[in-house]
Amino acid sequence: MRVFILTATVALLTTSASPAFAADLATFQDLINRAETNVVERLQRDLGIRDSQKQVESPEMSTNSTSLLDTTSVPDLFSFALAFSGLTPSSKSGSGSDADAASAAFTGYTLWSALEGFDPLDPDEYCKQGSIWGRRLSFTAGFNNGEDGSKDGYVAGVKFRVPLGYDLCTSPAFAGDGAVKAAMKALGVANGKLRAAIIERVRADALQRGVAAIPHDETMIETSKATGADFANFIDEDPVANRLAAELAEELGGDRAEKAWAMDRATAEEIDALLNGNQFAIGFSTKQRDDGGTDEYAATLIWDHKGLIPHLDFSVNAGWELKSNKGAKNNQGAMLAVGLDYQRADRTLRGRRPFKASLGFKAKWLNDTGDTYVGQLKLVVPIAEGFELPISLSAANRTELIEESEVRATFGFTVDTTALMARLQRAALRR
Numbered sequence: 001m002r003v004f005i006l007t008a009t010v011a012l013l014t015t016s017a018s019p020a021f022a023a024d025l026a027t028f029q030d031l032i033n034r035a036e037t038n039v040v041e042r043l044q045r046d047l048g049i050r051d052s053q054k055q056v057e058s059p060e061m062s063t064n065s066t067s068l069l070d071t072t073s074v075p076d077l078f079s080f081a082l083a084f085s086g087l088t089p090s091s092k093s094g095s096g097s098d099a100d101a102a103s104a105a106f107t108g109y110t111l112w113s114a115l116e117g118f119d120p121l122d123p124d125e126y127c128k129q130g131s132i133w134g135r136r137l138s139f140t141a142g143f144n145n146g147e148d149g150s151k152d153g154y155v156a157g158v159k160f161r162v163p164l165g166y167d168l169c170t171s172p173a174f175a176g177d178g179a180v181k182a183a184m185k186a187l188g189v190a191n192g193k194l195r196a197a198i199i200e201r202v203r204a205d206a207l208q209r210g211v212a213a214i215p216h217d218e219t220m221i222e223t224s225k226a227t228g229a230d231f232a233n234f235i236d237e238d239p240v241a242n243r244l245a246a247e248l249a250e251e252l253g254g255d256r257a258e259k260a261w262a263m264d265r266a267t268a269e270e271i272d273a274l275l276n277g278n279q280f281a282i283g284f285s286t287k288q289r290d291d292g293g294t295d296e297y298a299a300t301l302i303w304d305h306k307g308l309i310p311h312l313d314f315s316v317n318a319g320w321e322l323k324s325n326k327g328a329k330n331n332q333g334a335m336l337a338v339g340l341d342y343q344r345a346d347r348t349l350r351g352r353r354p355f356k357a358s359l360g361f362k363a364k365w366l367n368d369t370g371d372t373y374v375g376q377l378k379l380v381v382p383i384a385e386g387f388e389l390p391i392s393l394s395a396a397n398r399t400e401l402i403e404e405s406e407v408r409a410t411f412g413f414t415v416d417t418t419a420l421m422a423r424l425q426r427a428a429l430r431r
Helices: 007-013 028-049 108-116 129-136 179-186 191-209 229-237 239-263 265-275 417-429
Strands: 078-085 100-107 137-144 153-165 277-289 295-309 312-324 331-343 356-366 372-384 387-396 406-416
Touching: 028 229, 028 239, 028 417, 078 417, 100 108, 108 129, 129 137, 129 153, 191 239, 229 239, 295 331, 312 356, 406 417
Parallel strands: none
Antiparallel strands: 078 100, 078 406, 100 137, 137 153, 153 277, 277 295, 295 312, 312 331, 331 356, 356 372, 372 387, 387 406
16 A cells, blocks of 8 residues: 555644643742743753754665665654655666655654643653653654565564663753753843843733733833832732733743754854764564565664764664565575764754765675675755755665666655644744
8 A cells, every 4th residue: 555544643743732831820930930941841842853863764674765774763753755766777787667665654752642632842741751752662664666676565664762872851961050051041041031021021911901000110121120029929910911921931931942052152062062972772674565575674773873073973773684585595684884974053943954964885795695785875955844855876786686786866855744843833822
């Protein structure tokens, strides 16, 4: 079945944004405290969504994926990828046939948020233990046309990122008074300026509503003295003012998280260094072919190292592959792949990601077949937030069934619905 049934999964992503603050009256100081916490939580969520190591492209098991090797994780909610090859002859003889592929991936976090009934993009929920564990588990399903005489195949896979090494939600950069919170305060995104901005706008709304009892002391909206007791009491007691203050705390806190990340390059570089580290995953994938074709199975260990040097990430895949040849002897053996990804730092946390360039090499040593060696150059072109165009050029010493060297150009189209939904939520908050 070549058409994916996406309706149920997409429905999980259309959950309306739930406010980070309760509708009940809260004290002004409590709103400020939660707004300052929200600055850090929002930054964690946005950095998680924008993580360049999350694989949106079709899995390596897919015959003509633009990705030569897999990474430890996929986008938080749901992603979809198409790949098309045949831009160059498939082999020296030019007799090869084109191969296309489609795949979809989602995480346990998608299912967990649906079962628990919370918005998966709510910053309050993003780094809770259940959410972290949900994102460690991911699933992939896909289809690809056969080539060079091979049968069409259906691809499925599961991957688990083990709780070792780096994790965004437990990074020391976000702990206590770590680098992120220190940067927020140094840039004036919390405390006085946040209070002042909220007080000024709540006061303007109250005056427009004709609330006679509102204090008129202008000193209360000075940056350094925005904690006037009378005005704070007014916000505590007036339901309209309280709700507006809560909404502003959410909106302004999120804006300041984004601005702080873009404003101070030195601080951002320091935080970048703390966000680098190792990630490990175990993966299992299979390709099932039609009409008695060869089925394939692979067990893979995956290692990603973010920030090998600034802006350069390193990945390794090592595993065992089995080809089940119906009616003939099976082929099995080892696989090793290494890759380097270069991408400039993402300083906006919104809009298109920076361009990404990749270099990869893969080797397979299966019994009773010739060894296979593949090299690949790839460029990922950002189109819009959540949409990218990967283009790869691969060279191999042989194809799957033909002992001839091959050069193949492949291009694709990927959709990351996590980034797309985050963009829609930002737009809704600003209406």
